Amino acid sequence: MSLSFQILKTVGKSRRGKLTTAHGIVNTPAFMPVGTCGTVKAMMPESVEKTGAEIILGNTYHLMLRPGADLVAEMGGLHKFMNWKRPILTDSGGFQVMSLSGLRQISEQGVSFRSHVDGKKFFLGPEESMDIQYKLDSNITMAFDECTPYPSTEKKAMLSMQRSMRWAKRSKEAFIDRPGYGIFGIQQGNVFKNLREESAAALKEIGFDGYAIGGLAIGEGQEKMFEVLDYAPDMLPASKPRYLMGVGKPDDIVGAVLRGVDMFDCVMPTRSGRTSQAFTKYGPINIRNARHREDPRPIEEGCDCPLCTNYSRAYIHHLQKCKEVLAVMLLSWHNIRYYERLMQGLREAIENDRLDDFVQEFYFNQSKGDIEPL
Amino acid sequence: MSLSFQILKTVGKSRRGKLTTAHGIVNTPAFMPVGTCGTVKAMMPESVEKTGAEIILGNTYHLMLRPGADLVAEMGGLHKFMNWKRPILTDSGGFQVMSLSGLRQISEQGVSFRSHVDGKKFFLGPEESMDIQYKLDSNITMAFDECTPYPSTEKKAMLSMQRSMRWAKRSKEAFIDRPGYGIFGIQQGNVFKNLREESAAALKEIGFDGYAIGGLAIGEGQEKMFEVLDYAPDMLPASKPRYLMGVGKPDDIVGAVLRGVDMFDCVMPTRSGRTSQAFTKYGPINIRNARHREDPRPIEEGCDCPLCTNYSRAYIHHLQKCKEVLAVMLLSWHNIRYYERLMQGLREAIENDRLDDFVQEFYFNQSKGDIEPL
Numbered sequence: 001m002s003l004s005f006q007i008l009k010t011v012g013k014s015r016r017g018k019l020t021t022a023h024g025i026v027n028t029p030a031f032m033p034v035g036t037c038g039t040v041k042a043m044m045p046e047s048v049e050k051t052g053a054e055i056i057l058g059n060t061y062h063l064m065l066r067p068g069a070d071l072v073a074e075m076g077g078l079h080k081f082m083n084w085k086r087p088i089l090t091d092s093g094g095f096q097v098m099s100l101s102g103l104r105q106i107s108e109q110g111v112s113f114r115s116h117v118d119g120k121k122f123f124l125g126p127e128e129s130m131d132i133q134y135k136l137d138s139n140i141t142m143a144f145d146e147c148t149p150y151p152s153t154e155k156k157a158m159l160s161m162q163r164s165m166r167w168a169k170r171s172k173e174a175f176i177d178r179p180g181y182g183i184f185g186i187q188q189g190n191v192f193k194n195l196r197e198e199s200a201a202a203l204k205e206i207g208f209d210g211y212a213i214g215g216l217a218i219g220e221g222q223e224k225m226f227e228v229l230d231y232a233p234d235m236l237p238a239s240k241p242r243y244l245m246g247v248g249k250p251d252d253i254v255g256a257v258l259r260g261v262d263m264f265d266c267v268m269p270t271r272s273g274r275t276s277q278a279f280t281k282y283g284p285i286n287i288r289n290a291r292h293r294e295d296p297r298p299i300e301e302g303c304d305c306p307l308c309t310n311y312s313r314a315y316i317h318h319l320q321k322c323k324e325v326l327a328v329m330l331l332s333w334h335n336i337r338y339y340e341r342l343m344q345g346l347r348e349a350i351e352n353d354r355l356d357d358f359v360q361e362f363y364f365n366q367s368k369g370d371i372e373p374l
Numbered sequence: 375m376s377l378s379f380q381i382l383k384t385v386g387k388s389r390r391g392k393l394t395t396a397h398g399i400v401n402t403p404a405f406m407p408v409g410t411c412g413t414v415k416a417m418m419p420e421s422v423e424k425t426g427a428e429i430i431l432g433n434t435y436h437l438m439l440r441p442g443a444d445l446v447a448e449m450g451g452l453h454k455f456m457n458w459k460r461p462i463l464t465d466s467g468g469f470q471v472m473s474l475s476g477l478r479q480i481s482e483q484g485v486s487f488r489s490h491v492d493g494k495k496f497f498l499g500p501e502e503s504m505d506i507q508y509k510l511d512s513n514i515t516m517a518f519d520e521c522t523p524y525p526s527t528e529k530k531a532m533l534s535m536q537r538s539m540r541w542a543k544r545s546k547e548a549f550i551d552r553p554g555y556g557i558f559g560i561q562q563g564n565v566f567k568n569l570r571e572e573s574a575a576a577l578k579e580i581g582f583d584g585y586a587i588g589g590l591a592i593g594e595g596q597e598k599m600f601e602v603l604d605y606a607p608d609m610l611p612a613s614k615p616r617y618l619m620g621v622g623k624p625d626d627i628v629g630a631v632l633r634g635v636d637m638f639d640c641v642m643p644t645r646s647g648r649t650s651q652a653f654t655k656y657g658p659i660n661i662r663n664a665r666h667r668e669d670p671r672p673i674e675e676g677c678d679c680p681l682c683t684n685y686s687r688a689y690i691h692h693l694q695k696c697k698e699v700l701a702v703m704l705l706s707w708h709n710i711r712y713y714e715r716l717m718q719g720l721r722e723a724i725e726n727d728r729l730d731d732f733v734q735e736f737y738f739n740q741s742k743g744d745i746e747p748l
Contacts, residue, residue: 038692042699044680067667067692075670075688083684293441296449306418310457314449318412318441325416325699 003140003182003209005241009350013233013260016350019210019241021087021139022180023079024054028241028262029346031253031339032057032089034270037066038082041270042325042332045084051305051333052340055087055139057265060132061096064122065115069135077137089140089265091245092129092171092186095147095214106146108163126170134176141183142212143171148190150220157190158198164188164214165202172206182209184243187236190215191228200235210241213261217247226255233260250279250342254362257346258355269339273332276320278307280338282368287331291373292317301371305337306330377514377556377583379615383724387607387634390724393584393615395461395513396554397453398428402615402636403720405627405713406431406463408644411440412456415644416699416706419458425679425707426714429461429513431639434506435470438496439489443509451511463514463639465619466503466545466560469521469588480520482537500544508550515557516586517545522564524594531564532572538562538588539576546580556583558617561610564589565602574609585610586617587635591626600629607634624653624716628736631720632729643713647706650694652681654712656742661705665747666691675745679711680704 009016017028033040033048036059040048048056058078063069075081078088094111097104101113101122110125124132129144145164148157168185175183185203189195203211213232216225225247233242243263244256253264269279276288280300285292287299295313302308307316307330319327342362349358383390391402407414407422410433414422422430432452437443449455452462468485471478475487475496484499498506503518519538522531542559549557559577563569577585587606590599599621607616617637618630627638643653650662654674659666661673669687676682681690681704693701716736723732 037696037698038689039698039700042703044700044703046680062696066696067688071668071688071692074668075686081686081689083689294445294448306420312449312455314441314445315412315455315457318445322411322436322440324411324413325702326413326418328699329416329418329703 002177002179005210005239007239011350011353011355012258014257014346014350014355015260015262016347017241017262020180021182023085023087023139026054026087027347029253029257029343030055030263031343032263032265033336033339034059034265034267035082035084036267037062038072038078040332040336042273042328043270043336045082047333048084048336049086051336052344053086053336055089056084058088058090058136058138059096060090060093060129060136061100061124063090063136064093064124064132065117065120069132073135073137077135079137087139088136090133090136090138090142092142092144093124093132094129094145095245097124098147108166110144126167127174130171130174130176139181140210141175141181143168143183143185143208145186145188145214147215147218148188150190150215150218152190154192154195157188157192158195161188161190161195161199165199168203169206172208184208184210184212184241186212186214186245187232188215191220191224193231196228196232197235200232204237208240210243210263211236212243212245214245216244217252222252222255225252226259229256229259229261250339251363251366253342254346254359258359269335270332273335274328276327276331277335278331278338279335280370281365282370283366285370287313287316287327288320295374297371297374299334300338303334303337303341305334307334376551376553379584379613381613385724385727385729386632388631388720388724388729389634389636390721391615391636394554395556397459397461397513400428400461401721403627403631403717404429404637405717406637406639407710407713408433408639408641409456409458410641411436412446412452414706414710416647416702417644417710419456421707422458422710423460425710426718427460427710429463430458432462432464432510432512433470434464434467434503434510435474435498437464437510438467438498438506439491439494443506447509447511451509453511461513462510464507464510464512464516466516466518467498467506468503468519469619471498472521482540484518500541501548504545504548504550513555514584515549515555517542517557517559517582519560519562519588521589521592522562524564524589524592526564528566528569531562531566532569535562535564535569535573539573542577543580546582558582558584558586558615560586560588560619561606562589565594565598567605570602570606571609574606578611582614584615584617584637586619588619590618591620591622596626596629599626600633603630603633603635624713625737625740627713627716628720628733632733643709644706647709648702650701650705651709652705652712653709654744655739656744657740659744661687661690661701662694669748671745671748673708674712677708677711677715679708681708
């Protein structure tokens, strides 16, 4: 085991932890901004660092297509290539092969598919995924898996999960261990408790540096997701980090931390930045709305990001009307900073034994809605 | 006269000057990045400042349409609105009314037109232009003028120039003088020396804080432009800054500085950033070109911008292939920094009496072409 994880404090099921990698420490609960193609969209890496993000996620599927893992390796790995000095986690490519590529053919060996960019043929299985993530120099490699769609019959979910567990074993065997680098297994089983149990048992039998909960946030809704999270994290080793993949909205994250999850990733802060949405203490707002046209106030009073420190709502409204790139740059920064402040708040609340208060306050504020128009 | 201009040194016709405004000093020869809609495209204002730019240009035409001068005034002026603390020069709107708007009707009073954004009707004349630039809180207001198209008959160029001179007088009369703010007149006359002379005389009679050379870089080509610049700057008062509007390519600027011009603005560095072009010591390159795909070297060895310091050509090539915003952000930064380094080089060369050497070296390097492929 080559990543060390230390739990500093526990409150209920929630944990305050510290994950140590070759590229630095990640304080948990942690949110990872997504850098799909070797860049967190519309952000300089220095700016990502300034938001407080200690780790980002890279996408194996996108990077294997463009520019290719060999090229990234020649350039000294993904950290050097994209000028991000802190830890990187890469997904296995499994999820995106299923959702983005064309003409997929899945077998026990892996998945044949055509690139969504240029139609070129590729093959991705556990061994290929490990090789690519190794070449990218990812600190946290994810085991290759298949994400069962929602809804699925129990039979389908079982067969898919069982194959993912066989792939997890091959992933672990193909993973090259080295200090400060590790591999996470991914629990599947859809919304079926017995399958989640079987999956967790298989993963523990193989043994990983951390455990992800996969196959959620794919359309089942928050209620169903929380139902699964009421038991799924408990099935995974308490001493290892637990990572809920692709989640989520701020209240998804708060609910999942309460249920014992340590790590998150989501495109939401950057994607929302591109659709003029800003997350705030009082819920999300859309800066396109005419009510902001003449509003001299910041998007969120008290937020320390460059957008809220230096610009009015009127200015951002104006920028997005003119389709200026700066609107996307500033909103992406603000939104990632919002997420990182949320995580910081959760970490401090656990440390200071005031998680209940923090969560109550969070829900109360979120339900208030935006400040009154002037 | 409310702007002070000091000439520190002269070499041949070239001048090393210092223009003092309410928002700080501009060292000349100076290049002004263009911030059309209240933002230098794809740049944080902090980053624009880091390039060494001491002044930027804002566009009256664009800002009057969106968000409107009154709104900018309510928000505390353009500096505060866009978070740019250094000096701002605004054009008069005349040029863009002619090139962008629809259904123009020009009269002695000014120009009626329809917005290119939403077809709304507007009127812009000298008094309106002064009022807008006052509301924007522009440090350097430009007199309202008409840019005669190229080619034009001498008759047409004369009538147009003479009207521009009447407009210049009305502009000066409508301009509200205050410390650290000033107004520049604009010489017209197309490529006709006698008209340039007549225009210069009219402007000097009115009296301005600075003098622009308008009506060039509109398709006449560098040779013709330099022919005009061989005499036009000399017609303007030696003690005041001379500004060549809308110029230009790096070698246009070098040639114009040799002919006695002090200030420049151009969209080229930011626009080129959006089309994957990078300016370098050895001439422009296009990073889209396949030869950069696996090139680990910076775009320009020795350039101190974030792009050249932290990233390979291969990375920028990859970003632009994936249409990532960061490509535009980094290329815009590099290109503005390139321009600002060029201006810094010109200023130092004048100071140190080595302008001839500098210019020779510049042309020699530019003609060399890009470094050899690996």
